[in-house]
Amino acid sequence: NAGVTQTPKFRILKIGQSMTLQCTQDMNHNYMYWYRQDPGMGLKLIYYSVGAGITDKGEVPNGYNVSRSTTEDFPLRLELAAPSQTSVYFCASRVTSTNEKLFFGSGTQLSVL
Amino acid sequence: DQQVKQNSPSLSVQEGRISILNCDYTNSMFDYFLWYKKYPAEGPTFLISISSIKDKNEDGRFTVFLNKSAKHLSLHIVPSQPGDSAVYFCAASADNFNKFYFGSGTKLNVKP
Numbered sequence: 001n002a003g004v005t006q007t008p009k010f011r012i013l014k015i016g017q018s019m020t021l022q023c024t025q026d027m028n029h030n031y032m033y034w035y036r037q038d039p040g041m042g043l044k045l046i047y048y049s050v051g052a053g054i055t056d057k058g059e060v061p062n063g064y065n066v067s068r069s070t071t072e073d074f075p076l077r078l079e080l081a082a083p084s085q086t087s088v089y090f091c092a093s094r095v096t097s098t099n100e101k102l103f104f105g106s107g108t109q110l111s112v113l
Numbered sequence: 114d115q116q117v118k119q120n121s122p123s124l125s126v127q128e129g130r131i132s133i134l135n136c137d138y139t140n141s142m143f144d145y146f147l148w149y150k151k152y153p154a155e156g157p158t159f160l161i162s163i164s165s166i167k168d169k170n171e172d173g174r175f176t177v178f179l180n181k182s183a184k185h186l187s188l189h190i191v192p193s194q195p196g197d198s199a200v201y202f203c204a205a206s207a208d209n210f211n212k213f214y215f216g217s218g219t220k221l222n223v224k225p
Contacts, residue, residue: 004156031211042117042202042215043157050211058212090156100145100210104156 002026006091006105013081013112021076021108023091031094032074033102034058034066036087043090049074081112116140117205119216126223132190134219136203139184143205147213148177148188151200160201161188193223 007022025032030051035043045058049068063085065077074093078085088109092102118137126132136146144165149157163170163177163186170177176189190197203216 033213035215040122040217042115042119042217043204044215045212048211056211059214092156094210100147100162100206101159102147102149102157102213104149104158106154106156 004091004093004103004105006108010109017081018079021089023074024072025093029093029095033092034076035090038087083112086112117214117216119203119219121219123220126193128223128225129192132193134188134201136186136216138205142207145206146186147204149202195223195225198223
């Protein structure tokens with residue numbers, strides 16, 4: 001059972017480039033989340049989804065887009081990368097509305113230079 | 114504005130002693146609190162949680178205490194072990210659980 005899988009683990013982007021961070025879970029969880037963690041800071045919620053076809057903004061959505069076409073996948077898109085988006089990105093999932101436990105992937109370390 | 118705060122970036126404790134990690138929050142609507150543990154190059158993993166209707170929850174060596182009037186919670190680890198060395202995040206949620214707000218983390222070092 002793989003859990004939550006994120007790819008790639010590391011990536012360096014040039015300013016203005018675009019990329020998609022992939023996240024897939026094999027636990028049939030309805031809820032999925034994208035967080036970013038800046039050095040010395042807590043995890044900030046970027047976007048979340050309560051099910052296929054439904055997404056909503058979190059605390060820091062600017063500069064990002066998401067889609068949720070299947071239960072398993074929740075990709076995060078950066079359209080015009082900026083140095084402020086240098087961070088570690090974590091994807092997480094949760095099974096139901098009454099179960100509070102989040103399961104996290106191992107993260108993607110992104111540098112924008 | 115950070116709604117969940119962990120004011121101690123680091124804590125060092127001797128093996129076998131008690132580790133106490135603290136967390137404060139500002140939003141009185143939070144009614145569920147969680148602790149996560151994170152090792153380097155891994156994602157956070159769930160450790161223990163507490164609902165606002167309780168003031169204490171225990172799970173083995175880990176106990177979480179909640180003081181609603183002070184908007185404060187703490188995680189006690191007794192006895193501390195070197196394998197407990199990690200970053201610990203406090204998190205809080207309102208009743209819909211859609212959003213979880215995290216503190217900045219406390220790096221615990223348990224010395225042998």
